[in-house]
Amino acid sequence: MPHQTSLRFALLLVLAFLAAPRVFAEELSADTAAAIKTTSNDWPWWRGPGRDGVAADGQTPPVSWSDTSNVAWKVEIPGQGHGSPSVLGAHVFLATSNRAAETQTVYCLDRKTGKTAWK
Numbered sequence: 484m485p486h487q488t489s490l491r492f493a494l495l496l497v498l499a500f501l502a503a504p505r506v507f508a509e510e511l512s513a514d515t516a517a518a519i520k521t522t523s524n525d526w527p528w529w530r531g532p533g534r535d536g537v538a539a540d541g542q543t544p545p546v547s548w549s550d551t552s553n554v555a556w557k558v559e560i561p562g563q564g565h566g567s568p569s570v571l572g573a574h575v576f577l578a579t580s581n582r583a584a585e586t587q588t589v590y591c592l593d594r595k596t597g598k599t600a601w602k
Contacts (some may be wrong), residue, residue, distance in 0.1 A: 523539035523542075525570050527569055556597035558592060558599075562581040562586070564579060565578035565579055565587065572594070574593065574600060575592040575593075589602065590602045
């Protein structure tokens with residue numbers, strides 16, 4: 484009997500652990516979305532404002548570019564990309580990793596100039 488009780492407790496603990504991240508993520512997502520004020524010019528989450536890869540109506544992105552055409556600024560970011568950029572207000576956020584140095588970094592860049600605000 485004590486062995487079965489321990490096994491049941493361990494199973495319940497595992498099930499609770501597996502369910503907790505989803506519940507927390509849903510609560511965090513709803514709270515975060517309500518707290519963040521965005522405009523139609525922002526791309527605040529992965530895949531955009533609706534999280535579906537669709538930009539707001541009225542956007543006019545360039546359809547061609549080169550090293551000098553339709554480029555506002557260029558910045559060298561060390562490491563490997565860890566996701567798509569997020570744009571909110573005056574800032575662009577990028578996450579990178581460097582396996583050799585065993586680091587992960589989040590960059591906050593000025594949206595107009597590309598200068599690093601913080602990392």
